Amino acid sequence: MRAIVYTGSGGAEVLALAERPDPVPGPGQIRVRVRAAGLNRADIPGMEYAGEVDATGPGASRWRTGDRVMGLAGGGAQAELLVVHQDTALPVPVGMSWTDAAAIPEAFLTAWDALTFRGRLQRGEAVLIHAVASGVGTAAVQLARTMGATVLGTSRTAAKLDPLRALGLDVGIDTSKGSFAEQVAVPVHVILDVLGGPAFQDNLAVLAPRGRLVMLGFLQGPAVPQANLGMILRKRLEIVGSVMRPRTDEERVELAAGFREQVLPLFETERRKDGRTESEGTDGPSVVPSFRPSVRPVLHAVFPFSDIAAAHAAMERNEGVGKIVLTW
Amino acid sequence: MRAIVYTGSGGAEVLALAERPDPVPGPGQIRVRVRAAGLNRADIPGMEYAGEVDATGPGASRWRTGDRVMGLAGGGAQAELLVVHQDTALPVPVGMSWTDAAAIPEAFLTAWDALTFRGRLQRGEAVLIHAVASGVGTAAVQLARTMGATVLGTSRTAAKLDPLRALGLDVGIDTSKGSFAEQVAVPVHVILDVLGGPAFQDNLAVLAPRGRLVMLGFLQGPAVPQANLGMILRKRLEIVGSVMRPRTDEERVELAAGFREQVLPLFETERRKDGRTESEGTDGPSVVPSFRPSVRPVLHAVFPFSDIAAAHAAMERNEGVGKIVLTW
Numbered sequence: 001m002r003a004i005v006y007t008g009s010g011g012a013e014v015l016a017l018a019e020r021p022d023p024v025p026g027p028g029q030i031r032v033r034v035r036a037a038g039l040n041r042a043d044i045p046g047m048e049y050a051g052e053v054d055a056t057g058p059g060a061s062r063w064r065t066g067d068r069v070m071g072l073a074g075g076g077a078q079a080e081l082l083v084v085h086q087d088t089a090l091p092v093p094v095g096m097s098w099t100d101a102a103a104i105p106e107a108f109l110t111a112w113d114a115l116t117f118r119g120r121l122q123r124g125e126a127v128l129i130h131a132v133a134s135g136v137g138t139a140a141v142q143l144a145r146t147m148g149a150t151v152l153g154t155s156r157t158a159a160k161l162d163p164l165r166a167l168g169l170d171v172g173i174d175t176s177k178g179s180f181a182e183q184v185a186v187p188v189h190v191i192l193d194v195l196g197g198p199a200f201q202d203n204l205a206v207l208a209p210r211g212r213l214v215m216l217g218f219l220q221g222p223a224v225p226q227a228n229l230g231m232i233l234r235k236r237l238e239i240v241g242s243v244m245r246p247r248t249d250e251e252r253v254e255l256a257a258g259f260r261e262q263v264l265p266l267f268e269t270e271r272r273k274d275g276r277t278e279s280e281g282t283d284g285p286s287v288v289p290s291f292r293p294s295v296r297p298v299l300h301a302v303f304p305f306s307d308i309a310a311a312h313a314a315m316e317r318n319e320g321v322g323k324i325v326l327t328w
Numbered sequence: 329m330r331a332i333v334y335t336g337s338g339g340a341e342v343l344a345l346a347e348r349p350d351p352v353p354g355p356g357q358i359r360v361r362v363r364a365a366g367l368n369r370a371d372i373p374g375m376e377y378a379g380e381v382d383a384t385g386p387g388a389s390r391w392r393t394g395d396r397v398m399g400l401a402g403g404g405a406q407a408e409l410l411v412v413h414q415d416t417a418l419p420v421p422v423g424m425s426w427t428d429a430a431a432i433p434e435a436f437l438t439a440w441d442a443l444t445f446r447g448r449l450q451r452g453e454a455v456l457i458h459a460v461a462s463g464v465g466t467a468a469v470q471l472a473r474t475m476g477a478t479v480l481g482t483s484r485t486a487a488k489l490d491p492l493r494a495l496g497l498d499v500g501i502d503t504s505k506g507s508f509a510e511q512v513a514v515p516v517h518v519i520l521d522v523l524g525g526p527a528f529q530d531n532l533a534v535l536a537p538r539g540r541l542v543m544l545g546f547l548q549g550p551a552v553p554q555a556n557l558g559m560i561l562r563k564r565l566e567i568v569g570s571v572m573r574p575r576t577d578e579e580r581v582e583l584a585a586g587f588r589e590q591v592l593p594l595f596e597t598e599r600r601k602d603g604r605t606e607s608e609g610t611d612g613p614s615v616v617p618s619f620r621p622s623v624r625p626v627l628h629a630v631f632p633f634s635d636i637a638a639a640h641a642a643m644e645r646n647e648g649v650g651k652i653v654l655t656w
Contacts, residue, residue: 197557209574215561222558229525230550232569233543239567241560246537 003079004045004308012312023083025057030086032069036102037077039311039324046077050092050101060086068092070101072109072252087253090260093267103297103323110244111140112263113255114192118214118240123148125189133160135323138298140192141167154180160321181205192216197224204231212238266295298322331407332373332636340640351411353385358414364430364655365405367639374405378420378429388414396420398429400437415581418588421595431625431651438572439468440591441583442520446542446568451476453517461488463651466626468520469495482508488649509533525552532559540566594623626650
């Protein structure tokens with residue numbers, strides 16, 4: 001099979017396609033013929049995929065060959081074939097394209113886990129999402145809306161904020177105009193942060209008493225020049241670090257099981273709506289009995305696997321809203 | 329009634345006894361004739377008390393006049409009379425002295441809340457307790473032992489560590505000999521920290537993956553000169569600030585209810601044991617069917633309320649193990 005591999009030491013500039021042996025599914029595993037894979041900053045090529053079940057290992061009876069699946073992987077998803085634990089795979093929503101499906105796992109699982117389990121976001125609370133135009137950001141905006149929260153989001157590019165309002169962004173904060181802390185006018189109960197050290201003190205400042213700061217990344221580095229932890233104690237804050245990569249298969253299986261039940265139906269709603277809100281439906285009475293907010297993957301761009309360098313360059317330019325996806 | 333009050337602006341040096349009007353219990357409240365009160369660094373005189381129910385407000389039927397109670401208060405416990413919500417009060421263990429009882433609430437409720445709800449300490453895990461010779465520290469050591477944890481504790485005074493071994497301290501760390509981080513040889517799952525900023529980076533360093541840092545105070549101040557948050561993300565750590573003072577009556581009631589059921593029986597076990605371990609019992613078969621670890625309040629010193637200045641001076645000297653208690 002062909003796979004994206006490191007051809008030397010370095011960053012994205014040494015990534016290239018190469019021939020590798022086909023992986024063989026072990027007990028409880030399935031082999032997936034990858035059709036598309038989301039691009040991420042993580043250093044192992046291929047954290048997420050969408051494709052067809054191609055072979056099953058001993059005792060793996062959950063899926064049949066040809067089933068359309070998507071999911072998170074510990075690496076190796078930027079390849080023609082990928083082996084994963086069968087219970088970490090999720091069904092691709094009916095009618096969804098491979099590229100759309102490949103934009104779901106990392107963004108929506110990360111955002112859902114962060115909002116629900118790490119942040120314990122409640123109906124009526126306010127959530128602040130940094131880098132809201134990112135893949136995780138665009139997923140988090142939509143999920144936070146389904147949870148009944150007020151959604152605030154930051155971006156360094158004002159033009160990225162407008163398209164997010166249709167997804168559920170209530171308050172867009174343009175950080176090119178100044179500190180986000182000065183622009184946040186309500187107490188924030190949950191923050192999803194990908195900025196890191198330089199935003200730390202302002203994050204503590206805007207949190208409400210008993211607020212939760214969920215750290216998902218360090219785009220601006222981990223260093224805080226002059227930290228003052230006083231507010232952690234006074235406001236009884238929680239800070240929790242959350243990354244997907246080091247998680248065990250057991251953790252991935254548990255997360256996938258919850259996601260299948262709680263989140264996947266929200267994509268189906270979207271498909272039935274066909275892009276229109278229910279009140280705008282023109283094809284007779286809706287099959288959905290009452291209004292239910294829906295979610296959808298947001299794609300910035302699609303690149304062929306052979307253009308991996310161009311895909312990474314686009315990610316570095318950081319000009320778009322949503323995910324970059326690779327396809328064969 | 330007489331009460332400890334601030335006679336001017338400043339710290340403990342302006343505290344003195346003064347006459348104040350007797351407080352009147354409102355709906356659902358009880359008035360307690362305070363017999364003893366624990367001393368704390370908090371700036372409101374009187375966070376905890378032990379005494380007799382003296383009067384009951386409208387609808388307050390939980391206690392009868394003369395019942396022996398103890399508990400946390402939002403302030404005002406360094407007085408002859410104190411009014412509290414009836415459901416925040418706890419029964420004094422049978423046979424326990426007023427001064428022993430007054431040493432329980434703040435130390436044991438804080439330690440239990442921190443270990444159980446904030447730190448989620450599990451059997452077989454390791455917990456590191458800073459300033460382990462303090463009131464909260466001596467309570468936490470004993471409770472952590474009942475939870476089946478390995479207990480590590482720090483002190484700047486080596487001589488304080490020895491008496492704590494009998495309470496359950498497995499590893500005593502003398503911080504006058506150097507950084508605690510260099511002396512911690514096992515991954516730590518939960519830290520109870522009262523030191524604050526200067527210990528922050530070392531706390532992150534000694535935590536195991538998914539470890540929990542519970543911040544209870546800032547004896548060394550809240551500032552961290554050069555914080556690096558990298559480990560929060562990499563090890564998926566949790567940091568949570570926890571203080572008793574700003575809690576609502578609803579939170580105090582819930583905490584007291586759990587404490588009554590889960591922790592108070594451990595003091596009763598101690599009383600039955602009469603200071604001996606069960607295997608040493610000389611008075612026939614134990615009434616306790618199987619071994620159950622017990623806990624007890626640890627008192628450093630008792631002062632009369634009229635010596636409030638001397639009591640605070642003793643707290644500042646920081647020479648003892650356990651609590652300082654005031655009594656009429």
